Amino acid sequence: MLVKKMGEKITDFEGNAITDPDGTELTLRDVCIRALLMNHPDERNIKGEEKLRRYDLALKIQNQETPELTTTEISNIKDLIGRAFAALIVGRAWHMLEGDE
Numbered sequence: 001m002l003v004k005k006m007g008e009k010i011t012d013f014e015g016n017a018i019t020d021p022d023g024t025e026l027t028l029r030d031v032c033i034r035a036l037l038m039n040h041p042d043e044r045n046i047k048g049e050e051k052l053r054r055y056d057l058a059l060k061i062q063n064q065e066t067p068e069l070t071t072t073e074i075s076n077i078k079d080l081i082g083r084a085f086a087a088l089i090v091g092r093a094w095h096m097l098e099g100d101e
Contacts, residue, residue: 006032006065010092018089031093033058035080042083054080074098 006029009017017025036058057077060067069077074097081093 005096006061006067008096010089012088026089028093028096029061031081031085031089032061032077032097035077035084036061038080038084040080040083 006027008028010026010028010031011017019025036054057073060069078094078097082090085093
């Protein structure tokens with residue numbers, strides 16, 4: 001499966017780019033990488049192997065404009081995004097990963 005929109009901006013309902021506190025526009029790439037690399041509160045005992053898998057996937061997303069991702073990788077990324085972000089970002093990112101937007 002090929003994700004085509006890693007550089008695509010995350011927007012609100014009016015089409016305005018969502019920004020970080022420093023004013024940087026948030027992209028699908030940003031959301032995916034942050035979700036992969038952050039420490040989620042419900043993962044106190046996550047193993048090193050899983051952290052390395054997430055790190056490697058984050059590097060793949062960072063270094064390729066259109067990374068080829070498996071359905072399992074997309075599912076895992078969506079799960080982590082769902083735990084890390086508010087509903088608007090989750091909805092936009094999930095649809096983008098599924099190719100709906």
